[in-house]
Amino acid sequence: MLVHTALGRAEQVARHWAASGCPVVIHVDKSVPKKTHDSFVAALSDLPDVKFCARHRCEWGTWGIVAGSQSASELMLEKFPQVRHVYLASGSCLPLRPVQELIDYLTDRPRTDFIESATTADVPWTVGGLDRERFTLRFPFSWKKRRYLFDRYVNFQRKIGYRRRIPRGIVPHMGSQWWCLTRQTLSAILQDPERETYDRYFRKVWIPDESYFQTLARQYSTNIESRSLTLSKFDFQGKPHIFYDDHLQLLRRSDCFVARKIWPHADRLYQVFLTDAAGAMKRTEPNPGKIDRIFAKAVERRTRGRPGLYMQSRFPNYGWENGMTSGPYSVFQGFSDLFEDFEPWLAKATGARVHGHLFAPKRVEFAGGEAVMNGALSDSAPIRDYVPAAFLTNLVWSTRGERQCFQMAPRDAQDIAQFIAKDPNAQISVISGAWSVPLFKSNRNFADIRKEAAKLQKIENDFLDIMRSPNTKARVRIWTMAEFIEAPMEPLQTIIDEIGHRALRRLSEVPKMADLTGFGQFLQNLKNQGMHPYLMGDFPVTRDTGQQPGNPRKPYLVK
């Protein structure tokens, strides 16, 4: 057992092992003060089967831990000849199942070595990009205390192409440092005539405690089972996850013999697993996968995060969002101008939440004219325009699970255009030039209309430029107005299908298109005034003059 802190807990665990008839050899880190060490030794002096071995200084990633394990193993093999399996544990390991179960388990497998051992090429465990190089470079500087020198020296060696020679006959393997070896294998490693060579080599390997026994066991063992009996989960930085009181149920169902690492103040865990044999026995059905899932999720959360979330501890740089927004949404430009009842129709056809012009200049037009929306988003235009992208990401985040649709127009605040164009979650459909329909319908002086039309056309043109830029990742569809009214059902069907909330079926109901009688003439009038409307496509003046005057066109219906 290797210990360095929380000696009180280590004592408890040592007693637990000893009480079940397992001899214990303890290695105490040399950096533990003498006084603490002595009182620890004294506290355990009543147990004849607990021995202390020579102390080494153990710093993470250095040779000391291996040296400690070696001394402890030698002492164990020498003092307790009856021992057949040696289990390497730490002071923060906690036996989960009764020790007798472990003894029985090992008795049934007298020749098996339990040691996780894999070649570096085959596992993705390593952190920091050092896998093969752990064995071919030198690491004289501490990673924890002298990181700068450590990194510099590694880079230097890479640059000059330095490579250490790996001793003949060994193939580097790595794995969990917590193993359980048979006397045969362990003594073969410790009494190897070449041990001097191996030790010298591994002294300068990085994190030798994860490779020394793992490599050498491959030399001698007849029967390796490459897994650790100790449940130990690592996070993305390669440090072990810690277990707390609230993991009790999880540990009970873990089916493992020993877990690490346990928080020293987790009183309940220690109480249940060390003193209350009945409580530990009372195991529910084992479900070791659950622990895996919980910790895998924690790593995922730390490295990938929740898509579309911007918050105090997740503020990704551009391009690293893993989803600029948390879900798909749709933007419609021109539809509500061309169709009179587009919003209610869309809501009915898709089941999505359909907002009005979210970026309208005066106030945010939330669905149903609400003043506040999910997440307590305010309809105040200044608040929205303060950071428009945050407004949109907040809305999409707060309505997760429900698709949002909203209208845009050249009359609206345009700052959001860049953002939605780059967002793969955005489905943007534009009927270009449709902004002219409200102007056409309005009862304003023609000079004003002309001015307004020129302004809106310019804004929409800029918008379309953004949408057509090569950086655009959104799903963009653009029709000119002339194109669209030729055959409106097809594009509508495509859009609705893509939103895809309802079962795919043909649209039975269509939105009512505005009456466009005289629209061609209206455009011609604009042209005559020197303002050339080009975004709506080719609208011949004759198109509606061909119709019977006084016979208003019927709402468009297509089957």
Add this chain to the structure above:
Amino acid sequence: MGVWQSYRLRLKRRRWRIRAFRKRREMRALASRTSRIKPGDILLFCTLRNEHIRLPYFLKYYREMGVNHFLFVDNGSTDGSGDYLAQQEDCSVWHTDASYKKSRFGVDWLNWLQMRYAHGHWCLTVDPDEFLVYPFCDTRPLRALTDWLDASSIKSFAAMLLDMYPKGRIDEQPYRMGQDPIEIANWFDAGNYVISKNHNFGNLWIQGGPRARVFFPDKPAKAPALNKIPLVKWHRSYVYASSTHMLLPRGLNLVYDEWGGEKASGVLLHSKFLDTFAVKAAEELTRNQHYSASVEYKAYAASLQDNPELWCKWSEKYINWRQLEILGLMSKGNWA
């Protein structure tokens, strides 16, 4: 960051440290039990003025969480706050009548106390109306968090300010001494926060919540900052730059992940909006001791007169930290 900017920040930090050192004379110890602080203790620092009614619950909350020693600066209280705290066995209290504003809103005083007593300790800096919530706070004490932060080599822990408010008028339900204020003010805004990066100090600047929604609908840029870094493994060379919003050296402000991941973070439940608020707002307005000519309090006073209701249809009712984490206001990070 360029050498020049780095050098300027260093100068700034030194200036603030000297300032804190000079301001130490403004404080007089009412009760100093700092000799009882043991290595590894978790310390809490707090400036207050006339908060007696809140203190019993405040102390209870943080004692149960595992704070070992409290260090208070009493800024001229007239309601007996100082004396009450001086009687507590785990509190050290300093009294000052000097200007809150001139001490940069209490930061200088606390910087001095931290320089003096917090070196090597985890230290929590909060106001009497702020209640820290962190992942697993219902099952794990604060020490579990600080141990984990230590093991992960993390030196500072973010907890944004979450404004809590009651349903109905703010003054409808009077607050009793010793009561959990979150019983009354148990609603919050879940998703209307905006974030920008302060490139000078490297911290995030968060605004929004009910204060932006109700008090600053026309000029959201003026809404108060909500980002806070209240829990820091203190070193005597650190300083808080502006309230607990940011620190120097600026590496401590990097409490957020920039590559898509989530770091662990908590929330400070801000129970400012109780019936005591109206009185306080009126007083602060006349004292004019708050940030940016008390612009915040002016806005409050104006809005509070006609409609002191912060609650809206989409307000969320507070349940526990897990709710906050699901809503994306805080994160477990890789703590599991």
